[in-house]
Structures are given as C-alpha cells and as structure tokens.
Amino acid sequence: MKHLLIAPPLLFFFAISVIPLLFTLGLSVTNTSIGGSGSFIGLNNYAQLFSDQFFLRGFLNTILYVVLGVTAQYWLGLGLALLVNSMVHGKRLIRLLILLPMMIPPLIVGFVWQTLLDSRYGPVAGLFTGLHLKPVPWLTDPTLGFVSIVIVDTWQWTPFMFLLLFTGLRTLPKEPFEAARVDGASSWRIFWDHTFPMLLPASIAAILLRSIESFKLFDIVFFITGGGPGGATNTLTLLGYFTSLRSGNLGYGAAMSIILLLTVVVLATLILIVVRRLMARADKAGQQALDQFLAEPLPVKVA
C-alpha cells in the first residue's frame, strides 16, 4: 500500500517522459506524415538516414559543435575563473558582468548576433569596410557560418563554465597552494600539479553538463543561419524540427530524434564511466567538492 504514495510523481513522469518517448519510437518505424496516416515500414527510416547527406552532415556538425564549443568554453571559462579568483578588488562586479550573456534568452542572442554579423548592414561588416578590409561573409560561407555558430555559442555559454569552475576553485583549500609556493614551485607548476588535478571533479561535472546541453543546440543556429547555407550549419535537432514540422515527415523526423537520443545516452554514459573511475581515485576532498557542487541547485535554469 505504501508504494501507492509515490504513484502521482510516477504517473507524471510516465505521462511527460515515457509516453512521448514510446510514441516517438513508434512513429519512427512508420511513414506517417502530417495530416495523413502512415503504415509500418520497419527500419526503413533508419536505413535511409545513413545514406542521407543532410543527416550525416547534421550529425557530424552536432559532434563538432559539442567538441569545439565545449573545449573553447572550458578553457576560456577556466582562464576567466583563475583570473577572477586571483583578483583582490571588484570580484563581485566582474563576476556579474561575466555572467550576463548567460542571462539573455538564446532567441535574443541569436537575433543580436545575426544583426552584428550581417554581411551587408551589420556593424562588424561596417568595421571591416571602415578599416578598408574585405567584407567577410560570416553567415553565408559554409565554413565561416559554422565558425560563427561556435563563436556565438561560446560567447553565450562560457559564463556557465566560468561559474562552475569559479565555484570549484573557491572550494579548494588555500594552504596546499601556499605550501607549494614555499616548496619552490612556479605558478605554472602549481597550476598543473595542484590546481588542475584538484579542480578535476568540478571540471568533469561542468564538461558533462555542457556537452549534454550542446547536443541539443537549436535556437542559436535557428536564428542565425537557419541551418544554412545548404545545410552546412545544421544540427540534428534543427534537422529533426525541419523534417517533422516543416516538411511534415513525422516518421523520418522521429527516427532522427531517436538517433540523437542514443548518441547522447552513449556519450553521456561514457563520460560518466570516466567520472566514476576518476572519482574512485580522487581524494575525499575533491569528492566532497563535487558532491557539494552537484547538490546545489543550478544558479540558472539551462534553456
């Protein structure tokens, strides 16, 4: 009887999570389209995906966005965190300023950057013309378009990395670093020998969270390039959206979503295995820092 008490949240979870997932899974093995009924076609959708140049490009793009974006965000965030942590005055103000980009809705970010980078009317183009440089097709060149997306994503989400790493730095004990200086270590060695390893738990948590979020990158691309030119900046989420809701090909779009889900689950599990390994080896202090960090509610809801 007592188990009945957990029924309401279970039902809720079932209704908003499990049912849609099963529904999508079911949809992905049919050729259903909007407004029409579909029939069971087995794994045809999946088979077709792997010869679909748009899908493969989107898949590769998604992976590259995650790898390049998260890497850039991590090192920039770490650099900022170290810098701000070593500041004597004005910590609070600078921390607030750094966090600002994260507070802006991605929709606005997309719009602002699209305007900034517009190759005819944008201020960046104006600046280039003013300096007698050739205008750069930020959004219309396939490679530059891709780079632009990574830049904007990094601009918006570096603050998140900064926040997690800065918090991690603040939880580290002070004395081992004083001891290291007394022992004659240079700042460079102190960083690599002590700061970096002791910050590892926080780093892994931050990278994990950002990676999962990055896989779902949608809004920035949607507003800045719309996936173009010619699908060069597409992501899986964007492609799924266009296929299902713009082209009305629900079955095929569902198959894309399932592939994305599987990719995220596999990669997140891999990262978690690495985390567990490292945790088992990590010292108590680091583990406590991570526990404390994971127990705290995230300061900003991740969009």
Place this chain on the structure above:
Amino acid sequence: MSSVKLEALTKKYGDNLAISNLNLECQQGEFIVLLGRPGAGKSTTLKLIANIEELSSGNIYFNDQLINNIPTENRNVAMAFESYALYPHWTVRKNLEFPLKAPGRNIPAAEQEARIRRVAELLEIAHLLDRKPSQLSGGQRQRVSLGRALVRPASVTLLDEPIAHLDARLRHSLRGELKQYQREQNATTFYTTPDYVEATAIADKIAVLIDGQVRQFATPEVVYDEPADIEVATIVGDPKMNILPLAPGATRLEINEAWLQLPPLPPEAGYIGIRPVNIQIFENAHPYAIRGTVYVTEPMGYEQVIRVEAGEQLLNIKTLLTTGTFSIGQTVWLQPDWTTIHVFDRSGQRLKGGFH
C-alpha cells in the same frame, strides 16, 4: 642554514595589529622556539618569514641580506603548516618528493630517495608512503607535513606547531630526534608552540611572544629563571607561577591572620612571584608558615599539584607525591622559599638584582 634577522616587523589585518614592531636575531643553525598563547602572532611571524603573508612594514634579512622583495618560491624556506596543507591528490611519497623536485634544486634521484627514506624513518611513516592523505589519521598527516618540511636542505625551516597532534609517546621521542636531526643538518629552525615544556626541551633560544611582540628572547634557562615580566613568568612554567601583590612599602606578607617577614625589597616592588615548586606544604601547624585550605588536588604520577586557598589567593603548589596525601577542604600550612622569589614592579617588569 642562514642567520636570520627580523627588524621591526609589523603586520596589520585591517585595524588589527597582529605583529607590532617585532625584533629577533639568530645565528646560523640555531633552533629558535616561538612560545606564546594562541593568537600571540606565532604563525603570522612564520608566514611573514615565508612571505605567505605580506609585511605591513619592517625588514627581514637572511645572512645579512635584505630579502623583503624576494618571492616565496625563491626564499628557500621549508615550512610545516599547522593545518598540514598536504597535497590531497598525491601519495605520501609524492608529497615528500615535491620540494626535492622544485626547479633549480637539481638533487640526484638517489639522494632524493635517500632523503625521503631518512625522514620517513625518523617520523615513522615509512609504511605509509603509498597512501593518500585521506587514508591517514590526523597524527599521521601531521608527520607527513613535518616530513615535507624536513626533507630538503633549506635556508630556514619553519615549523608551525608540528607535533601538536601526535600522541604523547611520539611527541616526547620526536622532540629529541627533531633537535638532533636539525643540528646534524645545521638547519636554522623556527618552531612555534604554546607548550613551555616542549619549548624548553627543544630550544636553543626561546622567544616569548605576547600580543605580537617579543617580550623575552633568551635561552630556556634564562627565560625560566629570570622571566622578563609577569606575563612571561606565567606562560613559562606549569602550573603557572604564583603572583602576590604587595602593599606599597610592605615589609611583610599577611595572609589569614599570619604574616611572613619579607626579605628586603626595593621600594618600587609591586608583586612577588613564587614558582609552585618553591612552596613547601605541611599537614600540621608549622612555624614561619601561613595557613590555607586545600581547594583541589591533581596527582600526576610521582608528583602532585595542590591548589590551596589562602586568604584571597589561590596558590599553586607542586610537590612530590610522597610529601603526603591531601584531601579537599583540609587545612594545610605553606612556607615559601624566599631565596627563589621573583620581584616585579607595579607595571609587571622584572626588577633586576639579587634579593636573596
């Protein structure tokens, strides 16, 4: 292996004066103990020497060279922290190795290994070399921290209460070993402790720190026999020295309707101090003795400490256990040994000269 000179050191935290005008000078290879109560500025002094805390004003010299502007990593000091400050992600061996591997030391691998062996055996941590700090007890961690400070030759070794958290057996044996080891290495050592027994046992010279100032800097014998003022006198010695106020121009001490003739004292005398071991206690009425009531007794092995209420005073007496058995509330007679008293003026300063 340097001589050290601290000149008018001052350290302020906001408006708080942690160290004020502290002066100290020591020779190469000397073992200096900074003795003082918690908050006296012992740790701060060490941190100023290591440049972990920045000087507010004053000068520090190693071998007569001003080192105020030399950064911590180039001062060649070794330090054991009160909080241990071990590297938590490294094994004990790597913790001990780190100071040996710092740039510019160029210590050959075989010598590194020998040095690690040596301190590990000295501190009885040889069996713990492959463990991490989180797998050690507090006392073991403290020994690793001490080992990290001793493992390499340094201009100055700074030890901040390095054996405070060890069990009594190890604390006693390490005092001697540590002194011997540092002498052998010819290392100049600064060592802090609030425990005067530890200080007198290990020090070449004791600097008594009170309120961020050196009140007395002398050999353990001198600090004990000729304390510079009342505060020093009460820090050095356990139980603490009995301090009795004198009426101006008094020639005798009156307590509980009895009086004792005082030896001739200078007119500026304000207090006399008598160490607990210099008062004799009798169970029966005794001539030339004052009467008191036993307040509490503390037997300690072959000795005992007895606190006796005499008039408004609570006097500490330390005597052999064989002197007698005393129970709380018992009436006893006390006789100070006038030849051993300390005389202080009204402001608490020691008055020089012989009064006995």
